[in-house]
Amino acid sequence: MSERPAPTRVVVLGGGTAGWMSAAGLAKLLGPLVTVTLVESEDIGIVGVGEATLPHIRGFVERLGIDEAEFMRATHATYKLGIDFRDFGRIGDSYVHPFGTFGEEAAGVPFHHYWLELQRRGMAEDLGHYSLAVSAALASKFRPPTADGSLTSTYGYAYQFDATLFGPFLREHATKNRGVERIEGKVVEVRQDPESGDVTTLVLESGREIAGDLFVDCSGFRSLLLGSTLGERWEDWSPWLPCDRAAALPCAHISEDFAPVTSAIAMPAGWRWRIPLQHRMGNGYVFSSQFISEDEACAVISDAVDGELLAEPRVLRFRAGRRSKSWNRNVIAVGLSSGFLEPLESTSLYLSQMAITYLIELFPVGGQIDARDRDEFNRLVDMEYDRVRDFLILHFHATERDDSEFWNHVRTMQVPDTLAEKMTLWRETGRIEKYSDGLFYDASWIAVYLGQGVWPQRHDPRTRLPAPEQIARALARLREAMIEEVAAMPGHREFLTANVQRLAAAP
Template structure:
């Protein structure tokens, strides 16, 4: 994805891009869910939607369904779109809160076009006319992660990308500056460069291995540290949404693709064994498994400085916030687009590196708070994990957001950050955090 961003935007006479990768090192996951921002990325670099979907067995996605998260038996959808329309100068949810406090209890999801369509397994492209009710939502994709990686490689090579097959054996540093001087492959070839983008996954070969970049561990807030992924045969019609079902020690995903369904169990090893997790996952599948469960180990957190020296860590090498809410590809996209905005003209500029790290850190921190909300705001009493999450200390930034919304339905709007007020609204209400008051302007209607 990093190579695609650079090759798709920059001209060959501006910069030379060389990709080093090995077919022996696979991608993480058997299915991948995305967010609407991916469409913006594709549009910017020139990827054609219909071609990409055909070659990756992709389906459309209107949001994410959450089952059993707030409490057992609960269900809500986080849609890629708005709830209702602002009235009286304030957000629609203030009118909804006013009606609810007056005894008129309506499901807020009934006022979301994307949610209603999802519940009926329907999809259509948003209308171009912004005054139309069916213009109030967006969409994303589900696709095969392996096919997507191959598609991007072919797309890049067709546009002049130089690709080298190989594994990195050694990272050589400049003894005076501490910058990366070269990476040495197992073949013995030494590859030099001005800027190195570390896309080596959880290993972080350059940023963590050679440069010893510190990692900020957020396991105390996001306790899930393992996953099992397994593909199954399709068992029902396409659902235009990802499904996330809370289980005793984590949650299970379901991602519908054209040719199969991606499934997985994300769990905390502190609350369930690997064997128990595998048994639980296989017992919950709605189709025949096509492979054995693939184990994945991770820890949630981020590098304290993704741009260090002349190395920029992108994707899993930079950080990871578990698969919940499909943020991994988005965070990769943010890093790539921010790099394009701040690309140095000559030697590495510390001012640009500092700004890059500020932007990336803000994105991670705000996504972190959004994910913690799902775990913390629950009333489940059936397992130790959920009691732990409900009682744990949370970041001050999230505590303030919850207090503001609970007091009067106020949702802070930031210039930067992935999740906008409609997303926070859907998860707040879905998890049982409802306002006890509303904006006084709602009384003017």
């Protein structure tokens, strides 16, 4: 092992979720290679995006050495098995995009081809009935999956939590256990090296100067270092993803139980979320200001929620897109300062986590940044963003809705070629373009295509080989096994209270 260089001084700007995730992750994984300082101001609110998460977050929490029950208690977390989409393809339609698969392939042919064949003959139940994650989600049941290759290992899970509590929880962890220094203050000036253009120092309102070697910009939409200071170009994706506002408001639960699933409900000018946490229901209307005013949207969401309102709607403004390069000079943007994609598939925290992971892998040990590592980081981050982008666009584009200007626009718009090619392959053959890097594989695409009425014209010829009754029997057996498994699972709330205490005390 080579001699260890002097620690790199990492300055994280911003104490939101991305900021504290970055600080905790870098300090834990890079240990002696870094000193981590985080600058935040209590006067600047945080967006607190990402109430709903993807299964990857589990690895993050575990890797930090945090106990799951403690984390869930602190963030009022519930379990999540997927997202329940309503009214997207057509008003009245619904489907669950699960953290899990549908059925099993047979004779080298993916399950959904057999399902399509039976469906054509009117012999199949809903696709979701052949997914254990969907079946459990609809029954409001939960148990962690096994790893034994059996039916109970065919799903994963994530959390629904109060994002405004996650940052402070990580702050506590990072400052107490990981030696992260927290500095309170507003940045009034960013100093750059006159020759290289690198950021050298953050000057606070108090006059205090924070020097660093590497700056992680977690300043949110303001993108103070990457955007404002370095002027990194913004790639605008709003022609494809026109939603640019969210009106968020919490309400009380109306029932004792909470669903292990996030809801996304299509609306005339966007969609709204419904995220069951332990103490409240998170709600929000993500809309396009081209098609509805803020006041109207606030009124709509206030009417739409079913529990007692716990606050006035809070409006967030954003724009879909990303910076051309998330890492420029010695500034790495993580979270909203790097890019924004609406939380339709709960990708916000994942995108932060992903950037932190790649930053650690490509970290400039000793502080010297090699342009090749920066390029590699940007290549990987771009690939991740672009894949999520296409998948999100599909949710809007794949619709028959013609009941509003918003849906007329997204239904008829021209989508990126990368998505158009995937959709053509699906429509013509029922096949999914394959990739292994990035997010969202076969099962996710199948869930959305079929859930939103994008039917292939043809499916695999090999589904003609077994007699339809034989396929039907196999599917019925699978369905029975799932019903049995779900019946044996505890209820979601029941599981949260059993064994280890995951529930927070009532407020």
